[in-house]
Amino acid sequence: MVKNKNNKAIWNSRIKTKTSALYKRYGGSIKIDKKLFKEDIFGSIAHVEMLFKQKIISFKIKNKIIYGLNKIEKEILNNKFEFNQEFEDIHMNIEKRLTQLIGDDAGYIHTARSRNDQVITDLKMWMKSATQNIDLNLKKLIKTNLKIAEKNIKTIMPGFTHLKNAQALSLGHYLMSYVEMFTRDRKRFLNNLESLNENPLGVCALTGTSFNIDRKLTTKKLGFKNPTNNSIDTVSDRDFVLDFLYSCSVCAMHISRIAEELIIWNSDGFNLINLSDKVVTGSSIMPQKKNPDMLEFLRGKTGVMFGNLFSMLTVLKGLPLSYYKDLQEDKEIIFKTNDTLENCLKILDEILNNFSPNKKKMLELASIGYITATDLADYIVKNHSKSFREAYQKTAAIINMAEKRKKKLDELTLYDLKKIEPNLTEDVLKVFDLKNSVNSKKSYGGTAFDNIKKMIIKYKKQLI
Ligand code: ARG
Numbered sequence: 001m002v003k004n005k006n007n008k009a010i011w012n013s014r015i016k017t018k019t020s021a022l023y024k025r026y027g028g029s030i031k032i033d034k035k036l037f038k039e040d041i042f043g044s045i046a047h048v049e050m051l052f053k054q055k056i057i058s059f060k061i062k063n064k065i066i067y068g069l070n071k072i073e074k075e076i077l078n079n080k081f082e083f084n085q086e087f088e089d090i091h092m093n094i095e096k097r098l099t100q101l102i103g104d105d106a107g108y109i110h111t112a113r114s115r116n117d118q119v120i121t122d123l124k125m126w127m128k129s130a131t132q133n134i135d136l137n138l139k140k141l142i143k144t145n146l147k148i149a150e151k152n153i154k155t156i157m158p159g160f161t162h163l164k165n166a167q168a169l170s171l172g173h174y175l176m177s178y179v180e181m182f183t184r185d186r187k188r189f190l191n192n193l194e195s196l197n198e199n200p201l202g203v204c205a206l207t208g209t210s211f212n213i214d215r216k217l218t219t220k221k222l223g224f225k226n227p228t229n230n231s232i233d234t235v236s237d238r239d240f241v242l243d244f245l246y247s248c249s250v251c252a253m254h255i256s257r258i259a260e261e262l263i264i265w266n267s268d269g270f271n272l273i274n275l276s277d278k279v280v281t282g283s284s285i286m287p288q289k290k291n292p293d294m295l296e297f298l299r300g301k302t303g304v305m306f307g308n309l310f311s312m313l314t315v316l317k318g319l320p321l322s323y324y325k326d327l328q329e330d331k332e333i334i335f336k337t338n339d340t341l342e343n344c345l346k347i348l349d350e351i352l353n354n355f356s357p358n359k360k361k362m363l364e365l366a367s368i369g370y371i372t373a374t375d376l377a378d379y380i381v382k383n384h385s386k387s388f389r390e391a392y393q394k395t396a397a398i399i400n401m402a403e404k405r406k407k408k409l410d411e412l413t414l415y416d417l418k419k420i421e422p423n424l425t426e427d428v429l430k431v432f433d434l435k436n437s438v439n440s441k442k443s444y445g446g447t448a449f450d451n452i453k454k455m456i457i458k459y460k461k462q463l464i
Pocket of ligand 1: 029033088089115116119323325327328329
C-alpha cells in the first residue's frame, strides 16, 4: 500500500485546527464516491489538456500531471491506492496523491476548476454509462418476455378487472403488455441522456472563471454534447439525478406489478403458474412450503426505490443556490438505486425463465365467471340490430337465468337462450367458445392471435 505522506488538509493554511474526527469519519464521502475514480481521472486529463491548449499551463506540467494521473489509476485498479478519510472525497484523495507523485506541479490541476463542477462532471459521466447498462438489462428482459409470449400466443387465461374474471385473453398478449412497459422504460432512461450530455466542467465554484478556458473542448473530449449554459444553475442542478431516480422508480413499479401478478397466480387459490425450485425458497417450520420470496423481494425493493426518489426530492427542496453539502447525498442515493434496479431486472429475468403456465388451470378458470358475456352482447348487437345497451340487458338476463340454474353460459341450450331473445339462432353458441372469444379481438392492439404474432415480430425487429 502506498501511504499518503502529507496528511494535511488542502485548506490547512486557513483553517488551523483539524476538523472534527467524528465529522471526517461520518461526513466524508470517500467511501461512496471512490466509485467515481475513473471518471475523475478522465475528467482531470481532459481538463489539463484543455488548460495546456489554452496556454494556461505549460506542456511540461500538463505531461507531468497526466503521467501522475495515469499512475494513480493503475494504483487504484491494482488495489495499491490508499483511500484516506482525511481528504474527504475522491477529488482530494487523487489530488493529494498526485502531489506525492509529481510534487508541487500537481497544484496546477485545480486551475479554473472547483470540486463543485468536478463532482457533477464525474457523476454525469458515470450516470451515462449506468443508463446504457440499465438499457442493456431492459433489452434482455424484453427479449425474455418476447420468447415466452411467442410460446404462449394460444395459451388462454382469464383477464381480470377488480381481480374478477372479465374477458378471456392470451397469456402471450399479457406478457406483451410488459414489453410495452419495459420499452417505455427504455425510452424514459434514454431521454435522460439529453441532460446528462450537458457538460458542467468549467463553471467552477459558481460564477465561471476569468481564465480563458475552452468548455467546448472539454465537452468534446469527455463525450458530452454541449456545455451547460448558466454557471449558478449548473452547480445547483440535480434535476438529472431526479430524472434518473424517477425513471428507476417507474421501472421498479412495473417490476412490482408483474411480481404481484405472479405471486397471485402462484398462490394455491389461483394455481395458474408453477415456479421452478430455482426461484422459490422454503419455510423453516412448514416442510411443504415453496414460497415466491424472490417475487416478494422485487415488490419490496420497489418501495425502497420510491423512498430514494423522495429522499433526493427532499434534499433539494428549499435548498438555496448554489452548492451546499446537502448535495453530497446524491451519489449514495444514485449508486444504491442503480445497483438495486440492476439486480431487480436480472432477478425478474431469472424468474421469467423459470416459470411455467398451468395451461389447464388457466383454461378452467377462464371458463367460469361468465367470461364470454361481452361476446354475447356484441353478438346480439351485430346480428339482431340492437343497441349495445339493449343487448347488454338481454345478456344480463341470460346470465341471471344461468346463475339461477347453476349453469355456465355454454351449458345453456338454444331453447333456454331464446326465452330471453327469441330471434337467436344455433350460430350464437359459438360465442361461448373461449378460443373464438380471444381470437375475435382483432382490433389493433387487441388479443387476437395474429395481432400478437405481428407485435412480437415488430418488437423483435426493434431490438436488433
Ligand atoms: N464531495 C463533494 C460532493 O460530493 C464534492 C464537492 C465539494 N464542494 C464543496 N464546496 N465542499 O458534493
